[in-house]
Amino acid sequence: MNAALITPWSSEYVDYLRDESRSVGSADYVSFPLTEEDVIDVIKSTAESGIAVTTQGARTGIVAGAVPQGGLVLNLSRMKHIGEIVRDDQAGELSITAAPGVTLAEIMDAIEPYGLFFPPNPTEDTASVGGMVAANASGSLSFFYGAVRNWVRSLHIVLSDGDVLCLRRGSIFADGRTFSLPTESGRKITGTLPSYRQPNVKSAAGYYIADDMDMLDLFIGMEGTLGVITEIELRLIPKPRAVGGLTIFFPSENDAVKFVRVVRGEQVDGLVSPIIRPVAIEFFNNDALNLLRRMKSDYSAFGNIPSIKPHYHTAVNIEFHAESADALDELLIDMVEMLSVLGVSDEDTWYAANENELKSQKAFRHAVPEAVNMLIDERRRSxxxxxxxxxxxxxxxxxxxxxxxxxxxxxxxxxxxxxxxxxxxxxxxxxxxxxxxxxxxxxxxxxxxxxxxxxxxxxxxxxxxxxIGKLKSAFLEMMYGCEAIKEMRELKRLFDPEMRLNPGTLFSL
Ligand SMILES: Cc1cc2nc3c(=O)[nH]c(=O)nc-3n(C[C@H](O)[C@H](O)[C@H](O)COP(=O)(O)OP(=O)(O)OC[C@H]3O[C@@H](n4cnc5c(N)ncnc54)[C@H](O)[C@@H]3O)c2cc1C
CATH class of the missing domain: 3.30.70.2740 (Alpha-Beta Plaits)
Structure with a gap:
């Protein structure tokens, strides 16, 4: 074993046995590489000794994907290099390259001075870029902008034998369901993709598979089971010129759902959809509002949430990005008219007409999961x-x-x-x-x-x-069936023949 990079386990590393799922695992070694070369050395060393490897980013995952099941913890949180912002004139795209341990907050800080924007913000800004790509994370704005997958231009992936794949979007496609991938050592990995069809809904369940797919997509959402992502190039766009939003309180859940169907473009009771598609549509049922009311009265941490009037039953929060402040104003006026047709008074709506005002609506949005976690942590004590x-x-x-x-x-x-x-x-x-x-x-x-x-x-x-992580593998089998799980395992074996990477993730041991 490479003693310079790999340390035998000791109790000082106990935090690295868990993630935000609160599950606790076990490990024999730990490594905190700083560079891609370090990762290659560590992986080669574990390959020689036949030791399992669990890759960790920031451990904010909530399905125990980063919780080790023995072997080595490969924690990438010290891989912090951020490259320059680059313009690709041919593709007309801006991008930034980052090492996997860079956090979402650090990316946001790096691009903010340039007026740039990375839209699929998955709420938890301490998450690492490597973890976000490995999980194909998404956030509230993914309704319009899609998940992280849509924003990855290229990746470096270290395979289980230390060989490296460098993949760029648009460069290597499957032929139907067969593929051939050249590695940096000159080897070709060829094989057949699983035969299942993905559901036509937002999904982060199992490997992304499609006919003639861009092979880069196989490694986005693979949850660390096919390799270790060591470099990520993310696509960026200029910040929207005008942002705004509304949080609307409805007297019933039915009214709220009717509104949602209209704003996402369905014809309901002759109501007209807004001219601009919202970038986010979020929902809070009556129990969620009641929980916030309770937390606001009991805990100072929730004191900043505006007061939720007693007759508010269900809430919907929508956000808009527009070309200009005028376009946004026009849109908000349209929305007021539409809400009055639905019987919602102006007084039962919170408006945000700029980024600053939007912040308090976002804080309201985030308060529900925070309140849930606090409540459960309290109950877990007894x-x-x-x-x-x-x-x-x-x-x-x-x-x-x-x-x-x-x-x-x-x-x-x-x-x-x-x-x-x-x-x-x-x-x-x-x-x-x-x-x-x-x-x-x-x-x-x-x-x-x-x-x-x-x-x-x-x-x-x-x-x-x-x-899926380690908590939902039974659900994955329920969704795709055991034949598909067998095919997923076979696919994994092409990249990780000894099944050493992230044991227990996606498939039970
Ligand atoms: C309060 C809260 C809110 C959240 N909200 C959202 C949300 O809105 N949307 C959402 O999608 N998620 C959300 N999450 C979950 C979590 O933040 C995301 O899944 C995030 O992408 C995980 O990133 P991480 O760096 O913490 O990864 P980790 O938890 O460390 O790892 C996640 C998985 O990716 C693998 N992995 C990590 N880094 C690499 C790498 N470099 N190479 C290969 N594999 C790797 C791990 O092995 C593991 O399987 C939330 C979590 C919390 C605690």
């Missing part, structure tokens, strides 16, 4: 066996109402405490069940399992943005 049960499932748009009815009916019948919030624009809601006891936790899991089955029947995805 009942350590419980965690929140958070769904991350998406359905085709035409099933949005059916999915919401399914969640509401299940929760009503079970009597379990919960909140529902999230990316309703993509028909992707997070149902968070908040158990008070291990018995409630078990019942919540059963409920979740039943929903997952029905979401798959609807043609949805059991993981729209958080990935």
């Amino acid at each position: 009942v350590p066996g419980i965690t929140k049960l958070g769904t991350d499932m998406s359905v085709p748009d035409e099933y949005l109402t059916a999915a919401m009815e399914m969640y509401n009916e299940g929760l009503r019948a079970s009597g379990l405490e919960s909140v529902i919030f999230g990316h309703i624009g993509d028909s992707h809601l997070h149902v968070n069940i908040l158990p008070n006891s291990t018995e409630e936790y078990k019942r919540g899991r059963e409920l979740y399992l039943g929903w997952a089955r029905r979401v798959v029947e609807m043609g949805g995805s059991i993981s729209a943005e958080h990935g």
Whole structure:
């Protein structure tokens, strides 16, 4: 083993046994490489000794993808190089190159002075770029701008034998479902892609596979199972000229859903969709608003949230990016008219007409998951066996109402405490069940399992943005079937013949 780069495990590294899922693993060695060459050396060393490797970015993942199952923890958080901003005149694109340990906040700081923007901001700004690409993360703006996948121009990937793949978007495509990838050592990795079809919804479940696909896409969302991402080039765009938004409070969930369907372009009751497509459409059910009311009155950390009036039942937050302040004003006036047709008063809407005002609406958006985590951490002190049960499932748009009815009916019948919030624009809601006891936790899991089955029947995805990690591999099999899982394993073997990279992630051990 390379003693300069690999350290035997000791208790001082205990934090590196867990991620934000709160699952705890085990490890025998740890390494904190600084460069791609270091990663290659470490990987070659583990290959000689047959040691498993779990790659970590910032460990903000919530499906235990970065939680080790023995072997070596390869923590990339010290790989911090950020390159210059580059203009590719031929493609008409701007980009920045970063090492995998650079955080989202550091990328934002680096591009801010140039008036540039990286849209698929996945909320948690301490996440690393490598982790965001490995998980194909997405955020509220992904409704318009897509997930991280759409913003990756090129990658370096260190394979399990230390060989390297350098892939640029648009350079290597599969032929149907077969592919051939040249490595830096001159080897060719050839093979067949799995035969499954991905659902036509937002999804971060399993390998991205499509006919004639750009092979770069295979490595975005692979959750560290095919290689270690050591360099990332991200596409950037100029910041939008005008930004604004509304948080609208409806007297019922039905009214809120009707509004959502109209703003995302459906014809409902003769209402006219806005001329500009929103960049985000987010939802908060009545339980989510009640939780915020409670947290605001009990905890000073939530004191800055504006007061939520007693008659507010359900909220929808939408955000717009426009070419000019005038275009935005016009749009907001249109929205007021549309809301009055829906019977929503001007006084039941919070307006934001610039970036600063938008910040408080974003803080409101983030307050719900923060409140949930705080509540559950408190409950875990007396009942350590419980965690929140958070769904991350998406359905085709035409099933949005059916999915919401399914969640509401299940929760009503079970009597379990919960909140529902999230990316309703993509028909992707997070149902968070908040158990008070291990018995409630078990019942919540059963409920979740039943929903997952029905979401798959609807043609949805059991993981729209958080990935599979080590916690949702049974759901992945439910979604694609065991033959597809076998094909995914075979694909992994082409890049990692000894199945040493991220054991337990995507497929159970
Ligand atoms: C409060 C909170 C809010 C969140 N909100 C969102 C959200 O809105 N949208 C969303 O998508 N996610 C969200 N997440 C989840 C998480 O932030 C993302 O999944 C993020 O992309 C993980 O990045 P990370 O650097 O922390 O990766 P880690 O947790 O360290 O790793 C995640 C996975 O990627 C692999 N990996 C990491 N780096 C590399 C690399 N360089 N090469 C190969 N594999 C690698 C790991 O092995 C693991 O499987 C949230 C998390 C928290 C705590």
